[in-house]
Amino acid sequence: MKLRFTKMQGAGNDFVVIDATQAPVHLSHTQIQQVANRYFGVGCDQLLMVENTDTPGVDFRYRIFNADGSEVEQCGNGARCFVRFVVDKGLTDKREIRVETASGIITLTLQEDGQVTVNMGAPRFVPAQIPFDVGTQATVYELPLHGETVTISAVSMGNPHAVMLVENVHTAEVATLGPQIESHPRFPQRVNAGFMQVLNVHEINLRVYERGSGETLACGTGACAAAVSGIQLGSLQSPVKVHTRGGILTIQWQGGDHPVMMTGPAEIVFEGEIEI
């Protein structure tokens, strides 16, 4: 089948976006892996499927698939690219959009300067919502890996995150520890592994080894989870500027059940068609 797509990126986290609002598009696990493949396909960290919804008060639905084909609950950088997509494609004349995702309804706003602010909802810590095989809720947890034990925070932004403090992101063992944390048996649905270096109370460096995609240049929900865990630990104060390898995201959170607000860029890179 011929599949038309729009290639997009938000802080270097890249996406293939499919418009399924005119007609449904069904892709198999294997087809998604093929599209995401950087040598035999288009190449992307995630594939986003934009659909209509008949849920009252909601404008669209969008589904998120990792490069390994797994469908997931939430994607922060993808949410911003979704807004840029539906506005630039003329699918809406709104600038504040409510969209249904697998983890619930979120509200997004396209700013005058082209940046997008996303209300990501409140973070969740209860292990069962991450899900994380641990007895009681805590601020940090010891995670035994091959040959060493690391200390992580466990935060859900709709999708699960394990955040580890490091001295320097540039020397952090992301390539070795990332896969071990991602597939640790205590995370039955796997987990996104964040490596956070605190620069000052309002700034961090962050690298994320993403569940189902490997290390990406930026992870929006990972930036939210890292900022939230730093605020919980008393190392950070809102707003938090998150320096990722692909760009800067700004995270605001007033604590407790307040929503996490994320602001960052979203760009269209090119249009194309692939035979799959």
Ligand SMILES: N[C@H](CCC[C@H](N)C(=O)O)C(=O)O
């Ligand atoms: N790999 C994530 C989904 C994409 C999240 C990321 N690209 C973002 O911007 O939040 C997961 O399996 O939960």
